[in-house]
């Protein structure tokens with residue numbers, strides 16, 4: 001993907017820093033934009049730490065790491081994306097913020113530049129409609145943690161062109177990821193199937209079908225999942241799980257996506273999983 005030299009990554013949080021990491025690791029110049037200086041500093045620290053781990057594992061040499069880090073330019077100025085060849089955004093999951101960002105990126109970047117979103121639940125078609133180039137708007141849905149997880153869902157919006165989809169598929173492969181092309185429906189494929197499973201595990205717990213450990217053990221050893229659904233919910237964040245279930249329930253209108261009342265109650269109590277130290281499990285510090 002030599003023609004896509006300079007990559008803009010907007011949003012430097014959990015996903016944005018991982019996305020910047022993999023692009024820089026694969027020889028791209030990266031302009032990493034966030035509204036917060038502090039977040040940018042933290043993102044660069046995280047990228048360095050994660051690349052150090054790759055050095056220890058023999059995936060990168062120290063020289064590769066230093067060169068990759070030098071390819072990342074952090075900034076709070078969106079204007080720096082004027083000459084970007086490709087932009088992917090990973091800002092907060094709020095429809096209005098993302099639509100506004102796509103409007104700005106459409107004005108700012110060269111015509112024909114692909115604008116991709118890492119959104120988990122917002123319609124790619126709707127983001128495309130905020131621009132004058134809906135055929136160049138696409139979903140590029142990385143999984144967390146980005147440097148480790150192989151899958152990228154490539155989401156085709158209603159007006160996304162074949163050429164755009166093919167470019168993003170090739171780009172994902174060049175990043176040593178495995179792309180899966182999906183259409184623009186709520187939750188795409190990953191969350192549409194994963195979230196109801198987690199929700200059902202919450203119902204099973206609430207109804208006393210089994211206790212926490214039995215539920216997770218059954219799915220780990222019975223379905224060969226690397227972790228049980230309740231442990232996974234803690235990892236994702238119970239608030240994020242609830243948010244995505246609400247989107248699926250509302251946008252597909254099917255009662256099968258009704259969020260479990262136990263999940264709602266835990267979110268209301270601030271038991272959000274690993275990030276608050278307590279969810280279905282309890283975590284040290």
Ligand SMILES: NC(=O)c1ccc[n+]([C@@H]2O[C@H](COP(=O)([O-])OP(=O)(O)OC[C@H]3O[C@@H](n4cnc5c(N)ncnc54)[C@H](O)[C@@H]3O)[C@@H](O)[C@H]2O)c1
Pocket residue numbers: 010011012013014015016033034035036039089090091092093097101118119120121141142143144236
């Ligand atoms: N966390 C996950 O497991 C996961 C997995 C797949 C996809 N996603 C998606 O990735 C996106 C980001 O999620 P996250 O978990 O990294 O969130 P996060 O809260 O960690 O990071 C979001 C960042 O966006 C920044 N931001 C907000 N508005 C901005 C703007 N206008 N311009 C530039 N930066 C702005 C914030 O300062 C913050 O640093 C969301 O769309 C989410 O649905 C998340």
